[in-house]
Amino acid sequence: MDLISTYIIHQADNALILGHRNSEWTGHGPVLEQDIAISNIALDLIGQARYFYQLAAARINESAPGGNITEDDIAYLRDDFEFRNCILAEQENGDWARTLLRQFYFSTYQLLLYQELLKSRDPGIAGICGKSVKETIYHVKWSSEWVIRLGDGTEESRTRMVEAMQTLNPWIPELFIPADFEYEAAATGAGILPDTLKDEWYHRVNRVLESATLPTLLSGKNPLQILSGKRGVHSEHLGHLLAEMQFLQRAYPGCSW
Amino acid sequence: MPAREQEIFDRKIEEEIRIEPKDWMPADYRRMLIRQMSQHAHSEIVGMLPEGNWITRAPSLRRKATLIAKVQDEAGHGLYLYSATETLGITRDEMIEQLHAGMAKYSSIFNYPTLTWADIGAIGWLVDGAAIMNQVPLCRASYGPYARAMIRICKEESFHQRQGFEILLTLSRGSEAQKAMCQDAINRWWWPSLMMFGPNDDASPNSRLSMHWKIKRFSNDELRQKFVDACVDQVKTLNMLLPDSEIKWNENREHYDFGEINWEEFYEVIKGNGPCNRDRLEARKKAHAEGAWVREAAAAFAAKKNDSTKHLMYGSHTTS
Numbered sequence: 001m002d003l004i005s006t007y008i009i010h011q012a013d014n015a016l017i018l019g020h021r022n023s024e025w026t027g028h029g030p031v032l033e034q035d036i037a038i039s040n041i042a043l044d045l046i047g048q049a050r051y052f053y054q055l056a057a058a059r060i061n062e063s064a065p066g067g068n069i070t071e072d073d074i075a076y077l078r079d080d081f082e083f084r085n086c087i088l089a090e091q092e093n094g095d096w097a098r099t100l101l102r103q104f105y106f107s108t109y110q111l112l113l114y115q116e117l118l119k120s121r122d123p124g125i126a127g128i129c130g131k132s133v134k135e136t137i138y139h140v141k142w143s144s145e146w147v148i149r150l151g152d153g154t155e156e157s158r159t160r161m162v163e164a165m166q167t168l169n170p171w172i173p174e175l176f177i178p179a180d181f182e183y184e185a186a187a188t189g190a191g192i193l194p195d196t197l198k199d200e201w202y203h204r205v206n207r208v209l210e211s212a213t214l215p216t217l218l219s220g221k222n223p224l225q226i227l228s229g230k231r232g233v234h235s236e237h238l239g240h241l242l243a244e245m246q247f248l249q250r251a252y253p254g255c256s257w
Numbered sequence: 258m259p260a261r262e263q264e265i266f267d268r269k270i271e272e273e274i275r276i277e278p279k280d281w282m283p284a285d286y287r288r289m290l291i292r293q294m295s296q297h298a299h300s301e302i303v304g305m306l307p308e309g310n311w312i313t314r315a316p317s318l319r320r321k322a323t324l325i326a327k328v329q330d331e332a333g334h335g336l337y338l339y340s341a342t343e344t345l346g347i348t349r350d351e352m353i354e355q356l357h358a359g360m361a362k363y364s365s366i367f368n369y370p371t372l373t374w375a376d377i378g379a380i381g382w383l384v385d386g387a388a389i390m391n392q393v394p395l396c397r398a399s400y401g402p403y404a405r406a407m408i409r410i411c412k413e414e415s416f417h418q419r420q421g422f423e424i425l426l427t428l429s430r431g432s433e434a435q436k437a438m439c440q441d442a443i444n445r446w447w448w449p450s451l452m453m454f455g456p457n458d459d460a461s462p463n464s465r466l467s468m469h470w471k472i473k474r475f476s477n478d479e480l481r482q483k484f485v486d487a488c489v490d491q492v493k494t495l496n497m498l499l500p501d502s503e504i505k506w507n508e509n510r511e512h513y514d515f516g517e518i519n520w521e522e523f524y525e526v527i528k529g530n531g532p533c534n535r536d537r538l539e540a541r542k543k544a545h546a547e548g549a550w551v552r553e554a555a556a557a558f559a560a561k562k563n564d565s566t567k568h569l570m571y572g573s574h575t576t577s
Binding site for chain 1: 302305306309312313314315316317318319320321322325326328329332333335336339374424427428431432434435540543544547548549550551552553554555557558561
């Protein structure tokens, strides 16, 4: 598979895995209105994932005569090490604080990325991002408001936010360390190098963390990268998520649903 | 009893004029509505659980998105119904407390487990189908806020029913294993769906009063018959069978006859002895308890910022 297809699948995997995580809340949210809100974000993300997978499938099929790969083949028939999502997206929901913080970190990243990709030389990518930017603006707004509310709410909510930061912060640097497909995408003009988003991301995130009276983040040097979702070396959580998500496709191969 | 007010109320019912929240109404009418509407709201919320059980295992991206949207619609229905019930002078918190304390009921159907993907189709076809039979006449219920909530809900429910049927149709045209899965789900959901219409008319005293006040428009048995008649035709499209050997066209009645419901099972499940009663209630209580610190933090923040708690807490978004 060419690296631009991998680049597109990487965007799809990010959206699907995060959307799937959010959908685990459906029916279990802390209050009905927020159950609806998190489910809505799950739907937006799964919708984005589908557009990206469909785009990738079309590219792959074009390059292989007679190919008829579908969005579902890509989502349901790859193993853990073939997924290219960032490790942040696959982290477990934990409590509402962790879910919200994960959304805030990730949506802030996606918004900056999608806004740049509006200029992509690949019209398919630019088109999907055009639609997704609007949704992502809302995701950032919603999650920022919650970060502020919980950071500056009660003693307990603040403690939980600080714990959520400790759990999730180690997975921030990966967002900005380019993978081979990102170098290729930047070189062809289909995509960008994610490290160009880094300063703005820290700036925006820290502004919200300050309003939330939470400790701010230092960008610093890239740490040693033993795991890298973009290279297919994930945390332990992804395998369990896939085992559940792919169960029917694996147990009854070749069926239509 | 305020005779004059009673007279106005009776005339409105007689003339099919909607009763609105500020109107005078008999205490029993109010009580009956609170009971029925809150039960209805709770059913939407508890009903999210058996279907939510398959969101993370839905077999394709399209099915996954559709199922999330469906379960989310149910949360929305719960929301309108809680709001409509609040117009009768009870708060959502009070209603939720009653549910968690086991004092308020919800539809017994949700005490059955969803064991395979086909169950998601069967719930759409049969459970939503039965719900629609019950709910369409409620769009003309005498209490305005209830009737208006039901109009919106019914539109979405009929969409859900078609989706459910389409899931089963796909399975029914699939592999042998998928066909077997489809038939098995129909077998398990058929009878509990018939029970959704409630006891037979002669065993349902509340029904009579409810019909007198034009909350209900048709009796339990009338609606159940309508449902059976519709399903006997629909199951042929699926090339599946309904698990009742007594189903037979009756020339005289111009309806299908069908077998006797297992009323012992019906009453046992209502009493709390169904397969999932404890699980469902525990899941709701757990979500509520684990959300307590979130709600407190939102309230504390709102108080600090002198902002409206309601706005912050309930500020959810809807996409087109």
